[in-house]
Amino acid sequence: MTTSNTLRAWLLSDSPDSAFQARCQRFYLGWRVFRSNPIALAGFIIIATLLTVALLAPVLTTSDGTLQILSDRLQPPSASHWFGTDELGRDIYERIVWGSRVTLYIVSLVAVIVVPIGLFIGTVAGYVGGWVDNLLMRLTDIFLAFPRLILALAFVSALGPGLENAVLAIALTTWSPFARIARAEALTIRNSEHIMAARVQGASSMRIIIHHVTPLCLSSMIVRLTLDMAGIILTAAGLGFLGLGAQPPLPEWGAMISTGRNYLLDQWWVPTIPGIAILVVSMGFNLLGDGLRDVLDPRSGD
Amino acid sequence: MGADENSPPSPIWRHPFILKFANFIFTVSLTFIGLTAITFIIGRVLPTDPAMAIVGDRASQEVYEAMRVHLGLDRPLLEQYWIYLSNILQGNFGTSIMTTRPVLDDIIRFFPATLELASVATIAGVFIGVPMGVLAAVRQGKLTDHIVRIIGLFGYSVPIFWLGMVALLIFYAQLDWVPGPGRIEVYYDGIVESVTGIILIDSAMQGEWEIFENAFMHLILPAAMLATYALAYIARMTRSFMLDQLNQEYVLTARVKGLSEGAVIWNHAFRNVLVQLITIIGLTYASLLEGSVLTETVFAWPGIGQYITNSLFNADMNAVIGGTVVVGICFVGINMLSDFLYRLVDPRARA
Numbered sequence: 347m348t349t350s351n352t353l354r355a356w357l358l359s360d361s362p363d364s365a366f367q368a369r370c371q372r373f374y375l376g377w378r379v380f381r382s383n384p385i386a387l388a389g390f391i392i393i394a395t396l397l398t399v400a401l402l403a404p405v406l407t408t409s410d411g412t413l414q415i416l417s418d419r420l421q422p423p424s425a426s427h428w429f430g431t432d433e434l435g436r437d438i439y440e441r442i443v444w445g446s447r448v449t450l451y452i453v454s455l456v457a458v459i460v461v462p463i464g465l466f467i468g469t470v471a472g473y474v475g476g477w478v479d480n481l482l483m484r485l486t487d488i489f490l491a492f493p494r495l496i497l498a499l500a501f502v503s504a505l506g507p508g509l510e511n512a513v514l515a516i517a518l519t520t521w522s523p524f525a526r527i528a529r530a531e532a533l534t535i536r537n538s539e540h541i542m543a544a545r546v547q548g549a550s551s552m553r554i555i556i557h558h559v560t561p562l563c564l565s566s567m568i569v570r571l572t573l574d575m576a577g578i579i580l581t582a583a584g585l586g587f588l589g590l591g592a593q594p595p596l597p598e599w600g601a602m603i604s605t606g607r608n609y610l611l612d613q614w615w616v617p618t619i620p621g622i623a624i625l626v627v628s629m630g631f632n633l634l635g636d637g638l639r640d641v642l643d644p645r646s647g648d
Numbered sequence: 649m650g651a652d653e654n655s656p657p658s659p660i661w662r663h664p665f666i667l668k669f670a671n672f673i674f675t676v677s678l679t680f681i682g683l684t685a686i687t688f689i690i691g692r693v694l695p696t697d698p699a700m701a702i703v704g705d706r707a708s709q710e711v712y713e714a715m716r717v718h719l720g721l722d723r724p725l726l727e728q729y730w731i732y733l734s735n736i737l738q739g740n741f742g743t744s745i746m747t748t749r750p751v752l753d754d755i756i757r758f759f760p761a762t763l764e765l766a767s768v769a770t771i772a773g774v775f776i777g778v779p780m781g782v783l784a785a786v787r788q789g790k791l792t793d794h795i796v797r798i799i800g801l802f803g804y805s806v807p808i809f810w811l812g813m814v815a816l817l818i819f820y821a822q823l824d825w826v827p828g829p830g831r832i833e834v835y836y837d838g839i840v841e842s843v844t845g846i847i848l849i850d851s852a853m854q855g856e857w858e859i860f861e862n863a864f865m866h867l868i869l870p871a872a873m874l875a876t877y878a879l880a881y882i883a884r885m886t887r888s889f890m891l892d893q894l895n896q897e898y899v900l901t902a903r904v905k906g907l908s909e910g911a912v913i914w915n916h917a918f919r920n921v922l923v924q925l926i927t928i929i930g931l932t933y934a935s936l937l938e939g940s941v942l943t944e945t946v947f948a949w950p951g952i953g954q955y956i957t958n959s960l961f962n963a964d965m966n967a968v969i970g971g972t973v974v975v976g977i978c979f980v981g982i983n984m985l986s987d988f989l990y991r992l993v994d995p996r997a998r999a
Contacts, residue, residue: 487675488682493938493972493979496956497686500972503960504690576805583807584942588957603810610813611821618817621810629805 376641386637392630400446411444411597412436420613430615432606438615441597442623448598449627452513452582453575459517461567464524469559471525472532474551483529489522495581502590509598512591516581520574527570531563565642573635576628583624599624672988676980681733683976688732691969692721741970746962751970754955759974760845761831762944762951766936768848768871773878774929780879781886785894786913796883803880808939812873812946819869829948832863870947874940878932885928886921893917923993930986934979 362368380386399406415435423430429438471482498515505511535541536559544554585591586600594601599620606617707715716722720731735741741751784796819825827833832847836859840850848867851860893899894917902912941953948954952971959967 484678485682488679488686491679491980491983492683492686493934493976495941496938496972496975496979499941499956499960500687500690500968503963503965503968580805580807584809587807587809587942588945588960590960600807603807603813607813610817614817617810617813621807621814624807624810625802625805628807629801632801632805 380637380641383637383640385633386640389630389633389635389637392626393634396446396450396627396630399443400450403443403447406443407437407440409437409440411441412595413440420609420616422613423615429619430613432602432616433609438602438619441602442599442620445597445599445602445620445623446627448509448592448596449579449582452509452516453578455513456517456520456578457571457575459513460521460524461571463517463521465528465560465563465567467521468525468528468530469532469555469563472529473536473555473559475536479529482525486522486525486529489519490526492519494519495584498581498585499588499590502585507590507593509592509596512582512585515585516578519581520578523574524567524570527566528563531566532559535559535562569635569639569642572631572638575631575635579624579628579631668991672984676984679980679984680977683980684733684736684973685729687969687973687976688729690972691965692728692732736973741973742966744959744967744970745964746959746967751967754967755952755970755974757845758950758952758955761949762937762940762953764846764848765867765870765874765940765943765949765951766933768867769874769878769936770929770933772871772875773882773932776875777879777882778886778925781883782890782913782918784883784887785890788891793887796887800880800884803876806876808873808877809942809946811876812870812943815869815873816946826865826869827862829946831866831950832859833866836862870940870943870949873943873946874936877939878936881932882925882928886925889921889924890917893920923990926993927986927990930982930989934982937978937982938975 356367357371357374359367359371362371380390413436415431418427418431418435419433421427421431421435427437427439429442431437432441467482467486471479471486497519498512501515501518502508502511505514532555541554541558544558549557582591583598583600583603586598587604589601589604592598592601594605602620603617603624606613606620609616610618720728723731739752741755743749744751744754747754780796780799784793787793816829820828840847840854840856840859843850843853847863848860851857851863894913899912899917902916903909907916938953940949940951941957943949944951944953945957952975956968956971956975959971
């Protein structure tokens, strides 16, 4: 009890002794706000479960989700096959578990592409200003004005179907709002005193953008990213459903719905269960995003 | 316009409306150029070699070269783009390999079905979503508010193609309340003369009520799927706009004056929200036009989305690009129009 009390006192102390302590304090206070919001907590639990399932996939299953037992095809949900089996006798539960890895792979790959591009374009436009700003923002507006799914479709059709191309197509249509947000943040940061101080010390524009502007944009980027995750998952699933995303036998949830479509009327569980998985995960990201917005960005809470 | 009466009269082209219109036209053309440039890159540059795709890799060098010249691939890229752009401006999207007809003719044939679906869904979304949002704002933090929030969250998170399949399973296969996929029963096909291409309007105009009913029953499920998304978005935005208004002082004044709560909400607060809703409804309509791709696939709805996906699987690049450009133009057009309307209607944006 005493250790938890001293830890608490350390976390809530008025005068932190180190930057590390101050950082921990901010994190702890944010967590307390976050914890008191039941909706955000529900989202957090869903996403934490998704991560755990993806991590422990080899422990939770006996095969890698591609094992075909043709004598067991289209079995209804039962004790031995929790979610039933599909048209090739593969266990749907195992495919859902392994599919969580595919989903996480897609969203993290999109995030890794989109956030740096958006941050770079947005912060440069906001910090440098002038014609650079004009040019970059017009470019961003063009992408912002595009119909996302149709453009992704056309892009994948040109590059050929596949998981990596689907990711590229989604990234191409997702980066623009990030640039907009980063620019708005950079505009407000650019005139603050610590930037002035860095400039007076002779730091180059690039150094200021990377070391002083970018870190301050991160929290709003994280919020936006979390809120966008659901959209990314749904687009990826939609591309998978059309046969343009992940290719068989990869257990991607959208593709599972697509192949299960033929069995909808008689073996409803084949296409239905992957859909529930998509619904739960994208709902989790939406809930988490709403909660994170309240914690990290209290200004824009509605 | 609130201009200062003492200021010297400015020339007509400096009139704020003209300036705004010029800016609007500039933005529209820039976006159009961007849209066509990107589809050009997708269609002409990304596939390894369009000429090779047509003649095949066993063709002789002469045949291959002839095809390259025929397609104009030997010219500089910028010139190719210019030819492509001027073709589009003349409505020439090339010929579809699949239907062997001009792509524009195909699009004109398929587009009304999508328009019908998206319009009905948007109307449903507005008439359900707006009252839901107002109600949630008025009862902020109460049970109604939470229910609206959960419905909205569901609309955002659900994969629409999956929801469509589940709806077919329940309402068509199990309950038999609605007819199956498709736009109309086969035996009604072609009876109504196509005037607008929108079956509901055509059949009503020609007094074919039996066909009207059949078409309407076919429309209910796919439109409901799109409307789920539409109402989620509209309700959420209406709620947050209404909350902004309800917290303002004029609402307090109206209450102090002794107006009924209904009058305060609908005559005062809601009236100010209406302007902002124009943009939101425009955005929703545009996103439904493109978002119908997946719904059309599930319900075998013969619209532009299905045309694009079918062409895609037949490697019919002209059709894919043509469809993408047309949907893109509609998407951008509706967004800009609603933005323009907003500026026109809102007195603050005008000043």
